[in-house]
Amino acid sequence: MTSRSPAATTKGRRHPLGLGQVSITGGFWAPRQARNGAAAIPSGQDQLEKAGNLHNLRLTAGIGEGEAIGPVFADSDVYKWLEAAAWEYGRNPDDDLLRRIRELTAVVAAAQREDGYLDSVVQLRYGDEGRYQQLVWSHEHYCAGHLIQAAVATVRCTGERELLDVAIKLADHLYATFGDGKTVDIDGHPVIEMALVELYRETGTETYLELAKWFVDARGHGIIERHGHAPAYFSDRVPVREATTVEGHSVRAVYLAAGAADVALETDDTALLDALKVQFDHMWSTKTYITGGxxxxxxxxxxxxxYELPADRAYAETCAAIGGIQWAWRMLLATGEAKYGDAIERMLYNGFLAGVSLSGTEYFYVNPLQLRGAAHADNGRSPAHGRRGWFDCACCPPNIMRTLASLDTYLATSTDDAIQLHQYADGVIKSGDVELTVETAYPWDGTVHITASAPTAVELRIPGWADGATVNGHRVDAGGYARAEGTEIELVLPLTPRVVGADPRIDAVRGCVALERGPLVYAVEQEDNAANVDDLHLLPGAPIAEASELLDGVTVLRAQGRAGTGHRPGWSFVPEAGDSVGEEVEVVAVPYYAWANREIGAMRVWLPRV
Amino acid sequence: MTSRSPAATTKGRRHPLGLGQVSITGGFWAPRQARNGAAAIPSGQDQLEKAGNLHNLRLTAGIGEGEAIGPVFADSDVYKWLEAAAWEYGRNPDDDLLRRIRELTAVVAAAQREDGYLDSVVQLRYGDEGRYQQLVWSHEHYCAGHLIQAAVATVRCTGERELLDVAIKLADHLYATFGDGKTVDIDGHPVIEMALVELYRETGTETYLELAKWFVDARGHGIIERHGHAPAYFSDRVPVREATTVEGHSVRAVYLAAGAADVALETDDTALLDALKVQFDHMWSTKTYITGGxxxxxxxxxxxxxYELPADRAYAETCAAIGGIQWAWRMLLATGEAKYGDAIERMLYNGFLAGVSLSGTEYFYVNPLQLRGAAHADNGRSPAHGRRGWFDCACCPPNIMRTLASLDTYLATSTDDAIQLHQYADGVIKSGDVELTVETAYPWDGTVHITASAPTAVELRIPGWADGATVNGHRVDAGGYARAEGTEIELVLPLTPRVVGADPRIDAVRGCVALERGPLVYAVEQEDNAANVDDLHLLPGAPIAEASELLDGVTVLRAQGRAGTGHRPGWSFVPEAGDSVGEEVEVVAVPYYAWANREIGAMRVWLPRV
Known part of the structure; x- marks a missing residue:
C-alpha cells in the first residue's frame, strides 16, 4: 500500500511516511495547519466559487448556462484545492470536508467527456476541435496533472475512488493521445510528469510511468520552438538529461525537475538523477535567494x-518555493543526502512561509527581499506588496493549502534500520512498531527531545548552519545526519543569531549582511525601527539581543547599526573609502516570513555593513 | 518663420537654431551623421519594406491585396523614418532622398480617409467601426503624432507641403473628434502632444495647441482605468500638474513630459513648467542611470x-534616452538652465549612443550596464544582448535616425544678446549676422576653439563635471554658463579620467565605482581584459592611463585593479571586513557607447572598489 503522502515511492534511499504515520501535534506548525484547515480551505472554496472556477466545471457538466470565466488554467486551482482538502481530511477526518470533496468530485466527474478528456475552459471556449491545439499555452496537461494529484491524495486519505476513476480515465485518454507514433507535443507548463508517476504508484499501471517518462524526454527537442515560441521560458531549450542549470519560468522549471526526479526514482535511472543533481546544485548556489526564493x-x-539576485525586484513566487520543496524532497528520497533537507528547511521557513499571512488567509504571490519606503508610500507603484485574499491568477493560495495540509509527511522517512528526522516539529512518528514522540519549540528553541516507544536508531539532520550541535550531549558535525540509538534522544541545535554575507558574485547585495537565527532569515521592517530602514547599516561584530515581545511570540533580534547619511545625488564625485555613516541606532529584525503582517513599509533582508 | 529644427518655439528663454544655422562639419559627430545618412536611412527604408510597414500603408491606399502585417503601431516607424529623411535632407539636400520622401508621402496621402482619419493597421484590421475603440492600445494618436512630426520636419526642410496637408487634415479630424463635449479619451502612448504643438508652431492654428493642452490635462483623471487598465503604466495615474516624479512605461512618460513642456512653453504656463521641473529633477536624481539611461x-x-537601478537588468530603452533628450531640450529652451544641457550630454554620449553600432546600422533596444560572462555564453538566455539590424518592435532604429539627422539643432541657441553653446562639436553656427566657427576634437580633447566673424557674446555650458575649466585662460565654475565676448574664444574642459561613485541609496551598485572621462561613461569589456570581468575590482586611488589604440581611435582608459577571489557559495559564514581580493591586474575600459562592437562577452560599467 502506498503511504498517505505525496511522492509515495517505494524506491529510493529513503521511504516516505504518510499522514497517520507522521503527525504534527503542536509547536510552530500545528496552529498554522489548524488555520489552514479551519479558515483557509473553506474560504478557498468560496473564492473558487466567486472567481468562476466552479462555474466553469458546472457548465461543462451541463449545469447552468453561460461562458467560461477566468484564465485557461482555472480548473487547476480547483484540483489543488481538492488535493489540499484530501490531505487535510487525512490529517483530520471531518464529515463536512468529506461532503465538500464528494460534491466537487461529482461535478468534476460530470464535466469529464465520454472519452476521458477533461478541461472545462478549453471545452467551453474551443469545443472538441479546440483540444490540444494550443498546448503551449492551454495548460490542458497542467490541469490534468493537478486533477491526478488530487485524485491520488483523495484515494490515499479517504479511500474513496470516484476521483481516481476520473483521473484514470483522463490518464488513459492522454496515453492514447500522446507519445511516439501518436501526437508528439508537450504542455507549456509541466506538472503532468509528477502526477502520472504518482498515478502509476497508486495503480501500478505502467503506461502512466511510460507516458511520464515520455513527457520528460520529449522536452528540449524543439517542440515549443516549432510552435513559434522561444523555448527557454518553457524549459524546452535543452533536454532534461543535458541541462546543467535551471532557466526560464521558475515554477515550470522546478515542477519539471521534480517530475523528472520521480521518473528517475521509479525507473532507477541514475543518469537522469545525476543530471538533476547538477541542476539542483547549480540552482542552489547561483540562482537561489537566501530565503530559498x-x-x-x-x-x-x-x-x-x-548571481542575478536583486533583493528589491526578487520575484520569488510562492509557487516556485513550493515546487522547489517538491523537487528537493524527491532528491532527498532518492539520495538520502542531508543537503536537500537543508534546502527544504530554508525554503519552508522563509520563501514559502512568507507567502501566507499569520492569519492564514492572505497571500503573497511575489516575495521580494526589499521594499523601499517611498515605493510603498506610492500606492500606484507596488501592487504586489500587500497581501491579498486571492488573485486573478490564483495558483499560489491553493498550492500553499495543499503544502500545509501535507506538511507532516516532509518531517521524517524510514529505512530498514532507522528513522530519519529531516524537519523538527512537535509530533508523533510511527514506523513499524516504533513510535517516536518529538517535543520541541523549534525554531524558537533549539532543543529537540525525542522519546521512542522502543530502542531504535534515529538519524537526525544537522543543518549546515548548526555549528556546535549536540546529540545527547555529544558534539556532532553540522551538515549531514547524526545517528543516535536508544529511547531518549536529545538534540540541541545552537540558535545563536548569525550575521551572514552572500557570495561576492551576487552583485545586488555587495557589501551587505543579513541576520539569521536557526532556520529563519530575518528582515528589518520600518514598523519596528525609528531610523529610516532604507538608510540602515549593520555593525556585524556587535552583540545581538533576542526578545519575543512582538508579533505573537516570535523571536525578535536587536542588533546594532548606524543610520546612513551619505546621500549624494548624482555621480560627480570621487568617493572616499569608509564613507561616513550616521549615528548609532538599534536595528530590530523580525523573521522574514512574518513581514507585512502589520503596517506595510520599508523592509530589507540585506543591510549594508558599517 | 519657424527654425528648421524640432521644437521650433519662439517662446522660452532660449531660441532654437535650425539646420542651416547650425551645422556639424567634423569631429566626433560628423562621421556618425554621415553613416546615418548614407547607410542607416536607406537601409531603414528597406527594413520597413521587409517588415510590412509600407505594405500596410499601400493596402490602405488601395494598392495591392492582403492583410495588415505587424504591430498596431507599424505606421509610426514609417513616419519616424520620414522625419529622419526630412532632417537629413535639411542637412544635406539630395535628390534621391527627396524622391523617396515624395514617393512615400504620396502613399501616406492616398492611405488617408476622406474625413482625415489615418491609421493603416486599425483601418485594415477593424474598419471604420474600429476607429478609436481601443485607444489604450491602438496607438492611433501615437501614429498621428509621428505623422505630424514628419510633416513638420518635411515642410521645414524641403519646403514641400504635401505631407503637411495630410497632417493638417488628420489634426483637424482629431480636433473634431476629441475634447470636452466630444470624445473624451486619450491614447495609451503619448507623442501627439509634442506633435500638435509643433503643428501649431508651423501653422499658427490655435486649435492644435488647444487640443495638445487638452490631451495633457486629460491625463490622470481615470480615463485609462475606466477602460479597465492600471493607469500607472500609461502615465495616467496622476494629473501631469500634480505629479512629482515619473512612473510607468518610460518612453510614454518622457514623451508626455516633453509634450507638456511644449504646451507650457507656448501657453506661458509657469505652474505646469514648475511641475515638470520637479518631475525632471526627481527622475534625474533617483531614477536615471549613470549613462543617462x-x-x-x-x-x-x-x-x-x-533608487531601483540594477546594472544587469537595466532596461534603459534607447527610445527612452531619446525622449529624455527631447524633454530636457524643451526644459532648456524654457528655462535656459545649464543642468538640462548637462543631462542632454550624459544621455547623448552614453544611453543614446550605445543604442547604435559604430557601423551605424545595428541597434540595441535595451541598454544594460552589466552583462555577466556566463549570461552571454548561454545564447538561450540573453536575446537582447546582441545588436540587431531591426526589431519586431522597431521603434528604436528610426528614432535614432531622426535624432542623429537633427542633432545639429541641439548644439546651440540664441538670445537677444548672446549665442549659447550647449554641446561641443566641430561646426558652424550662424545667428543674425554673426557666424561662429567651432573647432574641437571633443570628447577626446577638451579644447574648444571658437572663432566669431564679428565680436559677439558667447555663453558656454561648463559641464558639472568640469572642475578646472578655463575660458581664454581664466578659471570658470563648473555647472552653468560662462560668458565670453570677442572673436577668438578658447574653452578648455579638463578631461582627466574620474572615478565616481553612486548615491549610496542606489542599492544595486553599493561599494562600486565607475570610470568617466569628460562626458563619457566607461565600460569594461572582457575582450580587453585578461582577468574575468565578473570578478574585477578597481583601485580608486591609482593612476589611470589613457591610450587610443583600440576601436578606431577612441580613448581607452587603463586603470589598476585586482581580480576577485572571494567566491563563497551560500550564506553560512560570518564575513570579515576587507575580504581579500586577488592579484593586481590592469583594468582596461572603453567608452560605454562603444561596447558590443567586437566579440560580445562580460561587460560592466560599475566595478567593486578594492
Whole structure:
C-alpha cells in the first residue's frame, strides 16, 4: 500500500511516511495547519466559487448556462484545492470536508467527456476541435496533472475512488493521445510528469510511468520552438538529461525537475538523477535567494542569470518555493543526502512561509527581499506588496493549502534500520512498531527531545548552519545526519543569531549582511525601527539581543547599526573609502516570513555593513 | 518663420537654431551623421519594406491585396523614418532622398480617409467601426503624432507641403473628434502632444495647441482605468500638474513630459513648467542611470522605484534616452538652465549612443550596464544582448535616425544678446549676422576653439563635471554658463579620467565605482581584459592611463585593479571586513557607447572598489 503522502515511492534511499504515520501535534506548525484547515480551505472554496472556477466545471457538466470565466488554467486551482482538502481530511477526518470533496468530485466527474478528456475552459471556449491545439499555452496537461494529484491524495486519505476513476480515465485518454507514433507535443507548463508517476504508484499501471517518462524526454527537442515560441521560458531549450542549470519560468522549471526526479526514482535511472543533481546544485548556489526564493525576474517569472539576485525586484513566487520543496524532497528520497533537507528547511521557513499571512488567509504571490519606503508610500507603484485574499491568477493560495495540509509527511522517512528526522516539529512518528514522540519549540528553541516507544536508531539532520550541535550531549558535525540509538534522544541545535554575507558574485547585495537565527532569515521592517530602514547599516561584530515581545511570540533580534547619511545625488564625485555613516541606532529584525503582517513599509533582508 | 529644427518655439528663454544655422562639419559627430545618412536611412527604408510597414500603408491606399502585417503601431516607424529623411535632407539636400520622401508621402496621402482619419493597421484590421475603440492600445494618436512630426520636419526642410496637408487634415479630424463635449479619451502612448504643438508652431492654428493642452490635462483623471487598465503604466495615474516624479512605461512618460513642456512653453504656463521641473529633477536624481539611461524595469519597460537601478537588468530603452533628450531640450529652451544641457550630454554620449553600432546600422533596444560572462555564453538566455539590424518592435532604429539627422539643432541657441553653446562639436553656427566657427576634437580633447566673424557674446555650458575649466585662460565654475565676448574664444574642459561613485541609496551598485572621462561613461569589456570581468575590482586611488589604440581611435582608459577571489557559495559564514581580493591586474575600459562592437562577452560599467 502506498503511504498517505505525496511522492509515495517505494524506491529510493529513503521511504516516505504518510499522514497517520507522521503527525504534527503542536509547536510552530500545528496552529498554522489548524488555520489552514479551519479558515483557509473553506474560504478557498468560496473564492473558487466567486472567481468562476466552479462555474466553469458546472457548465461543462451541463449545469447552468453561460461562458467560461477566468484564465485557461482555472480548473487547476480547483484540483489543488481538492488535493489540499484530501490531505487535510487525512490529517483530520471531518464529515463536512468529506461532503465538500464528494460534491466537487461529482461535478468534476460530470464535466469529464465520454472519452476521458477533461478541461472545462478549453471545452467551453474551443469545443472538441479546440483540444490540444494550443498546448503551449492551454495548460490542458497542467490541469490534468493537478486533477491526478488530487485524485491520488483523495484515494490515499479517504479511500474513496470516484476521483481516481476520473483521473484514470483522463490518464488513459492522454496515453492514447500522446507519445511516439501518436501526437508528439508537450504542455507549456509541466506538472503532468509528477502526477502520472504518482498515478502509476497508486495503480501500478505502467503506461502512466511510460507516458511520464515520455513527457520528460520529449522536452528540449524543439517542440515549443516549432510552435513559434522561444523555448527557454518553457524549459524546452535543452533536454532534461543535458541541462546543467535551471532557466526560464521558475515554477515550470522546478515542477519539471521534480517530475523528472520521480521518473528517475521509479525507473532507477541514475543518469537522469545525476543530471538533476547538477541542476539542483547549480540552482542552489547561483540562482537561489537566501530565503530559498526561486526566480529573480518579474519578466517571464523566470530564473535570472547566475548571481542575478536583486533583493528589491526578487520575484520569488510562492509557487516556485513550493515546487522547489517538491523537487528537493524527491532528491532527498532518492539520495538520502542531508543537503536537500537543508534546502527544504530554508525554503519552508522563509520563501514559502512568507507567502501566507499569520492569519492564514492572505497571500503573497511575489516575495521580494526589499521594499523601499517611498515605493510603498506610492500606492500606484507596488501592487504586489500587500497581501491579498486571492488573485486573478490564483495558483499560489491553493498550492500553499495543499503544502500545509501535507506538511507532516516532509518531517521524517524510514529505512530498514532507522528513522530519519529531516524537519523538527512537535509530533508523533510511527514506523513499524516504533513510535517516536518529538517535543520541541523549534525554531524558537533549539532543543529537540525525542522519546521512542522502543530502542531504535534515529538519524537526525544537522543543518549546515548548526555549528556546535549536540546529540545527547555529544558534539556532532553540522551538515549531514547524526545517528543516535536508544529511547531518549536529545538534540540541541545552537540558535545563536548569525550575521551572514552572500557570495561576492551576487552583485545586488555587495557589501551587505543579513541576520539569521536557526532556520529563519530575518528582515528589518520600518514598523519596528525609528531610523529610516532604507538608510540602515549593520555593525556585524556587535552583540545581538533576542526578545519575543512582538508579533505573537516570535523571536525578535536587536542588533546594532548606524543610520546612513551619505546621500549624494548624482555621480560627480570621487568617493572616499569608509564613507561616513550616521549615528548609532538599534536595528530590530523580525523573521522574514512574518513581514507585512502589520503596517506595510520599508523592509530589507540585506543591510549594508558599517 | 519657424527654425528648421524640432521644437521650433519662439517662446522660452532660449531660441532654437535650425539646420542651416547650425551645422556639424567634423569631429566626433560628423562621421556618425554621415553613416546615418548614407547607410542607416536607406537601409531603414528597406527594413520597413521587409517588415510590412509600407505594405500596410499601400493596402490602405488601395494598392495591392492582403492583410495588415505587424504591430498596431507599424505606421509610426514609417513616419519616424520620414522625419529622419526630412532632417537629413535639411542637412544635406539630395535628390534621391527627396524622391523617396515624395514617393512615400504620396502613399501616406492616398492611405488617408476622406474625413482625415489615418491609421493603416486599425483601418485594415477593424474598419471604420474600429476607429478609436481601443485607444489604450491602438496607438492611433501615437501614429498621428509621428505623422505630424514628419510633416513638420518635411515642410521645414524641403519646403514641400504635401505631407503637411495630410497632417493638417488628420489634426483637424482629431480636433473634431476629441475634447470636452466630444470624445473624451486619450491614447495609451503619448507623442501627439509634442506633435500638435509643433503643428501649431508651423501653422499658427490655435486649435492644435488647444487640443495638445487638452490631451495633457486629460491625463490622470481615470480615463485609462475606466477602460479597465492600471493607469500607472500609461502615465495616467496622476494629473501631469500634480505629479512629482515619473512612473510607468518610460518612453510614454518622457514623451508626455516633453509634450507638456511644449504646451507650457507656448501657453506661458509657469505652474505646469514648475511641475515638470520637479518631475525632471526627481527622475534625474533617483531614477536615471549613470549613462543617462531611463527605465529600470523590463517588466512594463518602466521606471522603477526611487533608487531601483540594477546594472544587469537595466532596461534603459534607447527610445527612452531619446525622449529624455527631447524633454530636457524643451526644459532648456524654457528655462535656459545649464543642468538640462548637462543631462542632454550624459544621455547623448552614453544611453543614446550605445543604442547604435559604430557601423551605424545595428541597434540595441535595451541598454544594460552589466552583462555577466556566463549570461552571454548561454545564447538561450540573453536575446537582447546582441545588436540587431531591426526589431519586431522597431521603434528604436528610426528614432535614432531622426535624432542623429537633427542633432545639429541641439548644439546651440540664441538670445537677444548672446549665442549659447550647449554641446561641443566641430561646426558652424550662424545667428543674425554673426557666424561662429567651432573647432574641437571633443570628447577626446577638451579644447574648444571658437572663432566669431564679428565680436559677439558667447555663453558656454561648463559641464558639472568640469572642475578646472578655463575660458581664454581664466578659471570658470563648473555647472552653468560662462560668458565670453570677442572673436577668438578658447574653452578648455579638463578631461582627466574620474572615478565616481553612486548615491549610496542606489542599492544595486553599493561599494562600486565607475570610470568617466569628460562626458563619457566607461565600460569594461572582457575582450580587453585578461582577468574575468565578473570578478574585477578597481583601485580608486591609482593612476589611470589613457591610450587610443583600440576601436578606431577612441580613448581607452587603463586603470589598476585586482581580480576577485572571494567566491563563497551560500550564506553560512560570518564575513570579515576587507575580504581579500586577488592579484593586481590592469583594468582596461572603453567608452560605454562603444561596447558590443567586437566579440560580445562580460561587460560592466560599475566595478567593486578594492
Amino acid at each position: 526561486l526566480g529573480a525576474r518579474w519578466e517571464g517569472e523566470a530564473f535570472g542569470d547566475e | 531611463l527605465g529600470a524595469r523590463w517588466e512594463g519597460e518602466a521606471f522603477g522605484d526611487e
